[in-house]
Amino acid sequence: MNGPKHANRRTVLRTTVATLVGGGLVMKRGGATREPSPGKPQGRRNDVGxxxxxxxxxxxxxxxxDRREVASGWTTFEFDNRTDHTHLAYxxxxxxxxxxxxxKEGMDPLEFYVETVTRPFQFLWDSEVPGKTPDSADDTDVYDSVLPPWLEDxxxxGGPGLTSGHGSSTTTVDLDPGEYIVECYAKDDTNDFHSSLGMIDQVSVTSEESDAPEPDSTLDISLSTDGIDAPAxxxxGRYDVGVEFxxxxxxxxxxxxxxHLIRLEGGTDVEEVDGWMNWADPDQFVSNGxxxxxxxxxxxxxxxADLPRTGYLHVVLEPGDYAWVAEVPDPASKxxxxxxxxxRERGLPGQ
Incomplete structure (x- = not known):
């Protein structure tokens, strides 16, 4: 890394972190749109464990x-959390x-993503969190900017939502062809993102279209900037929950x-849950058991680019109290x- 380039990047480092955490960076979204197949496809599921x-x-x-290449189309992720910590896989x-x-850099896509996004982001985070010391090894000289210019693209x-330790969950989403990162960005006790500690992988989605069918929704939820629209x-019973974005x-x-689905067990503080969902707060979104x-x-x-789209959560709901919650700052207010x-009352929706 030459001197002028390094100095250039350092002058923007603090501004970049403030922009990221403060919400000034607008992420542009795009995406390929496949022509819908006539009728509903039939066949086996397209699964990734x-x-x-x-x-x-x-x-x-x-x-x-259990596999790193799947056909495009409806893909079911079976998520098995064998740890004491809460994880997700977006x-x-x-x-x-x-x-x-x-x-050009002679790296595979996963290695390149870790080099230009995962490690530099941890470096930026460590530069601002009280008590953290950034590791210069996490910095990169691939680009003049601290983070890659294509980050906003x-x-x-979708992918599996937050799943507590020693639990499992099943999620189905519709994937277009391309190279996907599979990542958990929950944090540990030292404010290291799980992805920077190795919880990151890659899935290649081919242009060959799977014959896996779209699930039949048995519980419909609408998710928008107006909030969550779901039955009270x-x-x-067992549900295929269709979540329309x-x-x-x-x-x-x-x-x-x-x-994300949570169980409101005895002693659960909903206000505490509301605060925990903000990853940009160093004291929140910490997964430590x-x-x-x-x-x-x-x-x-x-x-x-083609919203609305629907993802599916497959779950068994036992009697009790629950909540749906989004991982955004102060979700209750939104x-x-x-x-x-x-x-088990008559007249309720469901199975």
Whole structure:
């Protein structure tokens, strides 16, 4: 790294962090649109198994995928969390420039993403969080800018939502062809993002279209900038929850709305949950086994050019009290935290 270039990047570092956390960066979303097939496709599911693991000795979080290439179309992610921590697996699709630049640098797409996004972002975060010391090894000299110029061209396609330790969840989303990152950005006790500790992988989606069918929704939820529209009461049973993303917007720190299911057990403080959902607060979104509630999965951000799009959460709802919540700052004030009950009463929607 030459001197002038390094100095240039340092002068913008603090401004970049403030912009990211303060919400000034507007992320442009685009995405390919496939022509819909006539009628409903029939056939086997297009599945990817993801196991979340934690190496306590090395303090490494990681994903183990049972396959890294799938056909395009409806894809079901079976998420098995074998750790004590809460994780998610969201799916940004890399833009063509990222793929071209990775090839020029002699890196595969995953290695290039870690080099130009994951590690520099941790470096920026460590520069601003009290008590953190940035590691110069996390910096990069691939671009003149601190973060890559194509960052705003990432397109988000959903993925498994927050799932508590030793739990599992199942999510189905519609994937266009391309190269996808599979990433968890929850934080540990030291404010390191799980992705920077190894919880990041890649899935290639081919142009060959899968014959996997779209799930039949048995519980419909609408998610928009107006909030969550969902039944206040349902009956117990197994549900294929269709989550329609009607529109999107950026809620300050780089995130659009998504949807996660939580169980309101005895002692759950909904206000504490509301605060925990803000990753840009160093004291929040920390996954250390002391999370304020039990997370049962969901559908991560969907933000493509062809909204509305629907993602599906497959879940068994037992009697009790629950809530849907988005991972945005102060979701309750935005209508993005909605409590509901599961009871065996006649006349309720559901199975």
């Amino acid at each position: 993801i196991v979340a693991e934690h190496d306590h000795d090395a303090d490494e979080h990681r994903f183990e995928l 799916l940004p699709r890399l833009p063509q420039r990222a793929l071209s630049d990775a090839e 990432l397109v988000f396609y 009461e349902v009956r117990p 009607e529109n999107q917007q950026q809620y300050g720190p780089l995130v659009g709305h998504d949807l 002391d999370e304020p509630t039990t997370f049962l999965g969901g559908v991560s951000d969907i933000w493509t 209508g993005l935290l909605a409590e509901f009950g599961v009871h």
